[in-house]
Amino acid sequence: AFKAAVLIQQWYRRYVARLEMRRRCTWRIFQSIEYACEQDQIKLHNFFSYLIDHFTPSSSKERDFISRMFISGESFKEAELEKYCDYESMEVPDSYTGPRLSFPLLPDHATALLEAFKQKQQLHARYVLNLLHETRKHLKQLPNISHVSTCYSEEVTVCGDLHGQLDDLFLIFYKNGLPSPSKSYVFNGDFVDRGKQSLEILIVLFTFLLIYPKEVHLNRGNHEDHMVNLRYGFCAGLITMSRVHGKKILKMIQNVFCWLPLATLIDQKVLIIHGGISDTTDLDMLEKIRRNKFISVLRGKKRKESNRNVEIQEINGESKVEADPAGNEAAPSLSPQPQPDQAPSMANRLEFSRWVRQTVQEQIEWCRRLVDISESEEEELTCSSMVSLTDLDGPCWTRQEEWKQILDILWSDPMPQEGCRVNTVRGGGCYFGPDVTGKILEKYNLQFLIRSHECKQEGYEFCHNRKVLTIFSASNYYEIGSNRGAYVKLGPDLIPHFVQYQANKMAHTLTMTQRQGFPVALISRVEESAFRALREKLFAHTSALISVFKAYDKDNTGRITLSNWATAVESVLHLGLPWRMLRPQLVRSTADGMLEYKSWLDDLAVEQRSQEHVQSSLLEVIYRNRSNLETIFRIIDRDHSGLISFEEFHQTWKLFSSHMNIELTDDGINDLVRSIDFNKDGNIDFNEFLEAFRLVKQSQ
Numbered sequence: 001a002f003k004a005a006v007l008i009q010q011w012y013r014r015y016v017a018r019l020e021m022r023r024r025c026t027w028r029i030f031q032s033i034e035y036a037c038e039q040d041q042i043k044l045h046n047f048f049s050y051l052i053d054h055f056t057p058s059s060s061k062e063r064d065f066i067s068r069m070f071i072s073g074e075s076f077k078e079a080e081l082e083k084y085c086d087y088e089s090m091e092v093p094d095s096y097t098g099p100r101l102s103f104p105l106l107p108d109h110a111t112a113l114l115e116a117f118k119q120k121q122q123l124h125a126r127y128v129l130n131l132l133h134e135t136r137k138h139l140k141q142l143p144n145i146s147h148v149s150t151c152y153s154e155e156v157t158v159c160g161d162l163h164g165q166l167d168d169l170f171l172i173f174y175k176n177g178l179p180s181p182s183k184s185y186v187f188n189g190d191f192v193d194r195g196k197q198s199l200e201i202l203i204v205l206f207t208f209l210l211i212y213p214k215e216v217h218l219n220r221g222n223h224e225d226h227m228v229n230l231r232y233g234f235c236a237g238l239i240t241m242s243r244v245h246g247k248k249i250l251k252m253i254q255n256v257f258c259w260l261p262l263a264t265l266i267d268q269k270v271l272i273i274h275g276g277i278s279d280t281t282d283l284d285m286l287e288k289i290r291r292n293k294f295i296s297v298l299r300g301k302k303r304k305e306s307n308r309n310v311e312i313q314e315i316n317g318e319s320k321v322e323a324d325p326a327g328n329e330a331a332p333s334l335s336p337q338p339q340p341d342q343a344p345s346m347a348n349r350l351e352f353s354r355w356v357r358q359t360v361q362e363q364i365e366w367c368r369r370l371v372d373i374s375e376s377e378e379e380e381l382t383c384s385s386m387v388s389l390t391d392l393d394g395p396c397w398t399r400q401e402e403w404k405q406i407l408d409i410l411w412s413d414p415m416p417q418e419g420c421r422v423n424t425v426r427g428g429g430c431y432f433g434p435d436v437t438g439k440i441l442e443k444y445n446l447q448f449l450i451r452s453h454e455c456k457q458e459g460y461e462f463c464h465n466r467k468v469l470t471i472f473s474a475s476n477y478y479e480i481g482s483n484r485g486a487y488v489k490l491g492p493d494l495i496p497h498f499v500q501y502q503a504n505k506m507a508h509t510l511t512m513t514q515r516q517g518f519p520v521a522l523i524s525r526v527e528e529s530a531f532r533a534l535r536e537k538l539f540a541h542t543s544a545l546i547s548v549f550k551a552y553d554k555d556n557t558g559r560i561t562l563s564n565w566a567t568a569v570e571s572v573l574h575l576g577l578p579w580r581m582l583r584p585q586l587v588r589s590t591a592d593g594m595l596e597y598k599s600w601l602d603d604l605a606v607e608q609r610s611q612e613h614v615q616s617s618l619l620e621v622i623y624r625n626r627s628n629l630e631t632i633f634r635i636i637d638r639d640h641s642g643l644i645s646f647e648e649f650h651q652t653w654k655l656f657s658s659h660m661n662i663e664l665t666d667d668g669i670n671d672l673v674r675s676i677d678f679n680k681d682g683n684i685d686f687n688e689f690l691e692a693f694r695l696v697k698q699s700q
Contacts, residue, residue, distance in 0.1 A: 022527060025582060027457060029530040030478040032575035033537060034455075037231075039427035085252045087129035090245070101127040101207075103134055110178070110207045117166060117200050125245035128203065132252040135206040138213060139259035144287050146186075146217045146264040150492045153184045153215065156266055159487045160188050160452035160471040161221065164195020164234070167503040168474055168485050169204060175499060176487065179208045179216050186264050188452045188471065189221020189274035189410075193232035195474070202253065220260035220291075221274040222410040222428075222453065227298040258295045262286055262409060269494055272450045276412030276468075277440050278430045279420040282405060289402045297407050298428070413454060414468050425576075434464040441467060447494060459486025459500045475502045479529040531585050537573060538586070539604045544572045549597040559594045562587065643683035 092100070099116040101109055101123075113123065123131075148156055157176055162168055179185050187205055192198035209216045222228060229235045238253075239246040263286065264272040271283075411429025418433040437449065448467045455477045461470045475485030481502075489497045538545070548568040552560045560568070565587065566579035587595055 021581070023457070025578065026482075026527045026530040028577055029534050029575075029582075030482065031455070032577055033533055034478075035425045036537075036573075036575060039425070081252070081255060082133070085129050085133065085248045087126045087133065090124075090126040090129070092124050092126055096124055097121070099123055099127075101131060103130065103210075105134075105207060105210050107178075107211055110204070110211055113204060113207055114170070114173070117197075117204070118170070123203055125249060128199075128249055129245070129252060131203060131206055131210075132249070132256055134210055136252070136256050136259060138210060139256065139261075140292075142259075142261050144262045144289060144291050145283065146219075146261045147268070148184060148186065148217060148264055148266045150267055150490065150494075153182050155489045155491045156184045156186060157487055157489050158186045158188060158272060158450055158471055160473040160485075161190035161223075161455075161477075162187070162195070162201055163190055163223070163474045163477065164192055164198035164201060165474045165476075165503065166195070166197035166200050166204075168501075169201055171485075171501050171503050172473065172487055175501065176489070179212050181212065181215060184215040184217070186217045186219065186266075186272055188264075188272055188450070189219045189260075190223045190452060191218075191221070192234040193223045193229060194477075196237065198234050199238060199249075206256075217264050218260055219264055219272060219274055220257065220262055220410065222297070224257040224260055225296050225298060225410075226254045226257070227296040254295060258292045260291075262289075262291055262406065266490060267492075267494065268445070269447045270450060270490065271444070271446050273409045274451065275410045275429055275453045276408070276414055276451050277432055277436060277449070278404075278408040278412055279432070279436050279439070280404065281408060281440060283444055285402070285405055286409070289405065291406070294403065294406055297403070297410055411453075414451075414463050414470075416463070434467070437464045437467050450488070455483055456486075457483045459484040460488065460498055469496060476504050479526045480504050482526045482529075527585075531582075534577075534582075535586070535604055537575075538569070539601075541572050542601055542605070545569065545601065546597070548572055553597075558598050559596050562590075562593055562595055565595050565597070643685055645683055649684060 098121045099109070099112045116123070150156055157172075159172060177183050185208075191201050191205060195201075205216070205218060209218060223232065223234075226235075235250060238250050262273070263283075266272065408429050411423065411426060413423060413426070413429070413431055414437070415431040415433055417431075418435045420430055420432050420436050423429045423431050440446070441448070448469060450469045450471060452471055452473075454470050454472065455474070456470055456472050459472055459475070462468070463470070469488065471486060471488050472483070473485045473487055475483060477483050481504075484500045484502050486498050486500045489499070491497075545568065548571055549560055549565075550556075552564040552568060562583060563580070566583060569579050570577070587600060
């Protein structure tokens with residue numbers, strides 16, 4: 001009996017160990033593919049930034065078009081934004097049966113919204129725009145770092161990423177209660193993208209923010225960013241949901257996002273930020289940055305920084321003209337810097353105040369002309385032109401320094417090693433070690449940090465000797481059953497108490513069944529989904545894989561060792577996965593340890609072709625480029641109509657042709673755009689855009 005018990009125990013431990021190994025491998029696959037997509041997004045942004053920095057517009061019309069599309073496309077004057085998003089002129093039809101809002105909002109409005117969204121009803125665009133307008137007014141009054149105290153409420157609840165998963169928010173409110181004067185909430189960014197109900201989540205959170213402004217606090221995440229929304233579904237979903245008013249709602253949301261606070265402090269002891277920190281994180285700088293000028297953290301930093309350097313040189317009285325190679329002075333392109341009149345006596349305070357305002361305004365106007373800022377940005381500058389005399393002696397940071405502060409707190413991740421290095425996995429932010437955490441905590445007298453930004457299997461995770469807590473609230477993020485969601489509650493003692501959940505009943509059943517002893521040979525739904533995504537990734541790089549395999553196949557036998565297969569696959573995909581451990585799920589076992597790689601790649605192609613009736617080589621290219629193509633399409637489609645006009649295509653092609661040194665006449669561009677417009681309706685939709693790409697690849 002004793003021997004039997006030992007054997008059973010050994011068998012069970014091996015079973016649990018194998019199950020845990022499979023779970024971790026599945027997780028690595030999901031995370032590696034997710035981060036690779038984020039890398040692609042940042043690479044695409046860098047590509048467009050390079051084009052812009054090396055493009056010289058031939059006319060003011062071209063300059064304005066490119067500026068609106070890539071640099072300041074979302075910047076509006078205050079009056080222009082209100083006129084564009086005029087909700088008062090919209091009529092709500094009598095047939096509308098959804099919820100109605102009136103301001104100021106009351107708790108009953110929030111309850112009605114929750115019930116309506118549970119019944120799959122939508123809020124009319126008039127009320128959405130009205131809500132966004134009021135939210136924007138409120139956010140503009142808030143500091144960059146919100147301050148929360150546990151003295152005024154029993155506890156503070158901190159929630160992580162929700163990513164458009166409304167069921168998770170419903171479950172949090174069901175378990176923990178709705179926001180109220182005695183129940184404060186901090187929502188730590190990434191409210192949108194990936195999930196299908198991003199707009200509903202924003203509406204609920206903004207409603208509670210206006211009802212309980214002292215109890216509900218929202219931090220900005222890396223997905224509260226227009227350039228990220230273009231890729232991960234929020235923009236497309238919003239336009240599809242509301243084709244009539246979707247563009248106005250999207251424009252207003254972009255402006256609201258840039259006014260979201262950057263961090264929250266609980267009792268001056270717990271810092272809540274979305275991503276993380278770096279060795280250069282400066283909370284004093286973060287408190288004073290004009291956060292609203294960073295509409296997209298991924299946008300246009302290089303050109304603006306270079307302009308600012310010129311501006312600083314001019315203001316400091318340095319050389320205003322540059323000498324050409326022949327030694328002649330170049331003619332100045334602008335009028336000289338205005339010199340202020342002599343200051344009046346301080347005895348007449350009214351006259352002195354007028355002199356200060358006039359002088360500051362003249363300097364700002366001159367700087368605006370110097371760096372060629374478009375009219376759409378003028379309001380943003382003049383709003384802050386009323387500076388006090390004490391501000392004039394304060395620190396002056398470059399835009400690059402301010403941008404890096406925000407990029408780091410939105411995109412960074414912790415690592416177990418010491419130090420701070422560039423986050424090459426995501427492509428943005430940095431990795432920070434326990435020593436960096438310790439220095440920041442000591443510098444600002446903090447107990448620990450709370451962050452989100454990373455999906456965790458249990459919904460939360462401590463690291464850095466329990467000084468950094470990651471909280472993630474979107475359950476079933478990768479697949480049903482892939483992970484739990486969680487939120488954390490902090491009382492006056494600041495001891496964290498966690499609540500975990502899974503919003504889907506099927507996920508709960510799957511997890512319990514697995515724990516009770518599913519056969520090892522049975523591939524779980526989550527694991528199957530992960531390997532399906534990985535096979536798609538492998539298929540998308542078929543051409544590159546063949547080239548690397550042939551390099552290992554010196555004798556041209558069509559066979560390579562399994563060890564070489566693993567090395568080759570990693571050299572192409574750069575996912576950092578344990579390929580030798582994953583091999584049994586991807587490659588059929590062979591007696592001699594050799595792989596016929598052409599046959600293996602053919603099997604991958606057959607699997608993908610069963611889903612798409614397209615030639616294999618073309619399908620490979622489309623799989624590899626579809627996300628980038630869709631993002632490029634949305635960037636060119638600057639009015640988010642779902643269609644590219646001939647003018648938008650014409651100006652964008654001039655940008656590309658300038659970069660690629662291709663000379664093409666206006667007539668040539670017009671012929672090109674007409675050839676892509678297959679249905680001859682005067683616009684290019686995404687299907688036509690994708691079809692043109694497919695035909696070009698087919699001809700190659």
